[in-house]
Amino acid sequence: MQILQGFLDALKGLWESSGFMQLTWQNYVMIAVACVLLYLAIKKQYEPLLLLPIAFGMLLVNLYPDIMGAPQINLVEIASMDDPAAKGHVIREIGGKIFYEDPTYGGLLYYLYQGVKLGIYPPLIFLGIGCMTDFGPLIANPKSFILGAAAQIGIFITFIGAIFLGFTPAQSGAIGIIGGADGPTAIYVTSKLAPELLGPIAVAAYSYMALVPIIQPPIMKLLTTKKERAVVMDQLRPVSKLEKIIFPIIVVIICAIVLPSAAPLIGMLMLGNLFKESGVVERISKTAQNELMNIITIFLGVTVGATATGTVFLTPKTLGIIALGLLAFCMGTACGVLFGKLMYKFSGGKVNPLIGSAGVSAVPMAARVANKVGQEENPGNFLLMHAMGPNVAGVIGSAVAAGVLLSVL
Amino acid sequence: MGEKITLSLTILLTGFAVVFAVLLVLIGIIKAYGTAVYKIQNRHQMKKITRNADLPKAEREPEVETPVAEEIAEEDNDELIAVISAAVYSMYSPKNIRIKGIRKAPSRTNAWRNAGISDNVRPF
Numbered sequence: 001m002q003i004l005q006g007f008l009d010a011l012k013g014l015w016e017s018s019g020f021m022q023l024t025w026q027n028y029v030m031i032a033v034a035c036v037l038l039y040l041a042i043k044k045q046y047e048p049l050l051l052l053p054i055a056f057g058m059l060l061v062n063l064y065p066d067i068m069g070a071p072q073i074n075l076v077e078i079a080s081m082d083d084p085a086a087k088g089h090v091i092r093e094i095g096g097k098i099f100y101e102d103p104t105y106g107g108l109l110y111y112l113y114q115g116v117k118l119g120i121y122p123p124l125i126f127l128g129i130g131c132m133t134d135f136g137p138l139i140a141n142p143k144s145f146i147l148g149a150a151a152q153i154g155i156f157i158t159f160i161g162a163i164f165l166g167f168t169p170a171q172s173g174a175i176g177i178i179g180g181a182d183g184p185t186a187i188y189v190t191s192k193l194a195p196e197l198l199g200p201i202a203v204a205a206y207s208y209m210a211l212v213p214i215i216q217p218p219i220m221k222l223l224t225t226k227k228e229r230a231v232v233m234d235q236l237r238p239v240s241k242l243e244k245i246i247f248p249i250i251v252v253i254i255c256a257i258v259l260p261s262a263a264p265l266i267g268m269l270m271l272g273n274l275f276k277e278s279g280v281v282e283r284i285s286k287t288a289q290n291e292l293m294n295i296i297t298i299f300l301g302v303t304v305g306a307t308a309t310g311t312v313f314l315t316p317k318t319l320g321i322i323a324l325g326l327l328a329f330c331m332g333t334a335c336g337v338l339f340g341k342l343m344y345k346f347s348g349g350k351v352n353p354l355i356g357s358a359g360v361s362a363v364p365m366a367a368r369v370a371n372k373v374g375q376e377e378n379p380g381n382f383l384l385m386h387a388m389g390p391n392v393a394g395v396i397g398s399a400v401a402a403g404v405l406l407s408v409l
Numbered sequence: 410m411g412e413k414i415t416l417s418l419t420i421l422l423t424g425f426a427v428v429f430a431v432l433l434v435l436i437g438i439i440k441a442y443g444t445a446v447y448k449i450q451n452r453h454q455m456k457k458i459t460r461n462a463d464l465p466k467a468e469r470e471p472e473v474e475t476p477v478a479e480e481i482a483e484e485d486n487d488e489l490i491a492v493i494s495a496a497v498y499s500m501y502s503p504k505n506i507r508i509k510g511i512r513k514a515p516s517r518t519n520a521w522r523n524a525g526i527s528d529n530v531r532p533f
Contacts, residue, residue, distance in 0.1 A: 254431065
């Protein structure tokens with residue numbers, strides 16, 4: 001009888017601690033959202049390297065919220081200092097009563113999340129990106145920087161929209177940076193300005209980056225004429241190795257002096273690029289762009305996904321963020337194309353305005369889209385290398401814009 | 410409302426001005442050093458050519474083979490030939506190009522170099 005009672009108590013305990021009793025309806029909705037994102041990552045292959053860990057982190061935290069739980073210290077009252085229960089614990093005396101500290105440790109993802117919270121992962125991702133980026137097209141045609149700058153205007157216009165929708169200035173800055181179309185920058189800025197919005201902003205930023213081939217072409221076609229889209233650009237001049245080595249050093253000096261708050265992002269980006277271009281640390285360069293990048297991507301993706309708990313994510317604010325993120329992205333693309341049109345006029349028709357759309361970072365997807373839209377008008381037109389200039393300029397531009405927001409807000 | 414408008418316009422103006430200013434400075438610097446590097450390298454190359462021309466024929470540095478006219482293909486691999494021809498054409502874009510042959514470049518590694526690399530990276 002006693003055994004049966006024990007068995008029933010154990011079953012009751014298991015039932016009460018199970019997800020059926022602990023989870024709320026919001027958790028179940030988020031589990032469904034996570035499954036949709038997993039489908040998009042695996043079946044549709046939308047940015048799977050990031051979307052898959054983000055979606056799985058989202059799934060895990062909504063199944064078992066304590067996996068992101070912070071460590072806690074419980075105070076347990078004891079009769080005297082010599083109580084054997086307090087052995088090995090810190091003892092405190094509060095209001096004449098004696099307590100011992102009984103710590104509970106945080107969840108696995110809580111500790112991994114510290115890399116996001118402390119702003120460590122995004123600059124490390126930038127290190128890897130720097131190792132993989134060829135700034136040659138930008139050095140060959142430095143005017144591309146103008147298009148990279150123009151595409152950042154969307155960030156600041158969206159900031160205004162967010163302010164008028166009732167977000168605080170810091171939250172508005174974090175929402176606006178989605179328009180930079182640069183995941184690590186968006187996460188870095190949000191972790192500093194509005195960590196409570198990290199989940200929705202990261203999901204919005206990476207979702208829109210994955211949807212670049214769908215979002216950008218209609219805007220590009222709307223703002224350009226057939227003649228402009230068919231412009232064939234002259235071949236870029238070859239860039240010497242010395243120029244490529246000097247570039248990261250000069251960029252980091254200028255940017256870090258003008259905007260010290262952008263130094264962690266731009267510094268790591270340029271360090272990675274110097275690893276690549278110097279050619280003397282090939283082993284480090286390979287590690288930074290492969291093993292290190294992959295490890296950080298796993299940690300960043302899973303822990304960012306794990307911030308999207310049901311109660312935090314399913315609010316009207318999230319819908320506002322998703323809508324504003326889309327606005328930021330569209331405005332960035334439109335401003336880039338419009339400046340491309342200006343360059344087309346001033347250059348006497350030598351610049352194809354489509355390359356302006358690549359000014360929103362999203363490397364190299366945005367450049368590929370510019371190339372594809374150009375080839376729809378003229379199949380023999382190869383805009384890829386020309387679009388890579390504004391594309392990598394956009395990475396530097398969004399980091400500079402992030403520095404402005406971090407300094408001002 | 411007035412406060413919101415002021416803040417919005419301040420951020421818009423500051424962001425716009427700073428991002429453009431920083432990137433315009435970078436354009437100027439890159440153009441300047443690009444020109445300087447090109448001139449220095451050009452001068453260096455010209456000096457080398459002049460010095461070489463002054464020497465008696467036997468002492469001259471051998472001319473570097475350009476990859477445009479690589480020679481002799483042992484096997485006829487149409488796809489490979491098409492890809493190499495396209496690459497040569499896109500790099501040098503001459504009007505009338507004629508590739509006489511394609512030859513695999515000799516390996517620049519030797520056993521001693523490989524042994525040195527292997528010795529250095531073994532602990533990792």
